[in-house]
Amino acid sequence: MKSALFALGFLILGLSHAQAEDVALSGYERVMKTRTLRCAYNALPPYITVDPATKKIDGPIYTITNDIGERLGVKVEWNEEAGYGEIAAGLASGRYDAFCGLLWQTPARAGAMAFTAPLYKSKVYPCVRADTTAYDKTTDALNAASVTFAGYDGDVSYQTPRQIFPLARMAAIPANMSFGEALQGIVAKKYDAIATCSPVVVDNFNKANGNVLKIAAPEHPITVVPIVLGVGIDDMRLKNMMDVAIFEMNADGTLEKHLRRDLNKYIDNTIILPKPY
Secondary structure (H helix, E strand, O other): OHHHHHHHHHHHOOOOHHHHHHHHOOHHHHHHHHOEEEEEEOOEOOOEEEOOOOOOEEOHHHHHHHHHHHHHOOEEEEEEEOOOOOHHHHHHHOOOOEEEEEEEOOHHHHOOEEEOOOOEEEEEEEEEEOOOOOOOOOOHHHOOOOOEEEEEOOOHHHHHHHHHOOOOEEEEEOOOOOHHHHHHHHHOOOOOEEEEEOHHHHHHHHHHHOOOEEEOOOOOOOEEEEEEEEEEOOOHHHHHHHHHHHHHHHHOOHHHHHHHHHHHHHEOOOEEOOOOO
16 A cells, blocks of 8 residues: 555656656665766865856866766766755755765754765855955954854854854855855845855855955864765765775875865865875
């Protein structure tokens, strides 16, 4: 009876029986069945870049993920661009097997997804408009009722400023808005800051938009986070497979090579490479 209702539900949704079976599988089971790792991503240069004309994807995390797939003997399929507020729901519904864009390992996300071994660690800063000076030496002035932070509701970008700058106000960013669009909100003075920035992101944003943003108190990061890939909360077998590939890439120096290709100037001052095993 239960299986009949299951099949009926997917027929109503317009899915074939084979598609329905695939949705019911874990990420690991789908990957092993299809020999394909379906990745969602978020276009956030230079980590993940998407050419607007050709739609070609590139960037160090793209390269690292494809290398993981090659070492595991599976094809990586970049099948969906997902906003940061949508990642957990997409993993839970089986729309993709992994999130393969820039992702922080944080307690705020730990209840909704599992994480691979870190690719590296990154120092984190708030970003603000370039014409402000109150936050150049310290972030203390950001902890005020007159300051508004923006973040994706339910995401680390929303929870981090609430923890570190509890007096500031919060504005919710739509779940499907790209991080680049969210940064435009600071420029447009819809809000004052986003807490989850790095010099890498700000420098690339300023390349395309002029020097309109800057890092607050660049000598004093507010935290350090592991950069990971995300999988379903119960998908430990898929996580373990990917971890083995990441271990091997770190041990043979390939991981560092991929990161240095586009991020060399940030290594050691912003990006903290994993120690060789």
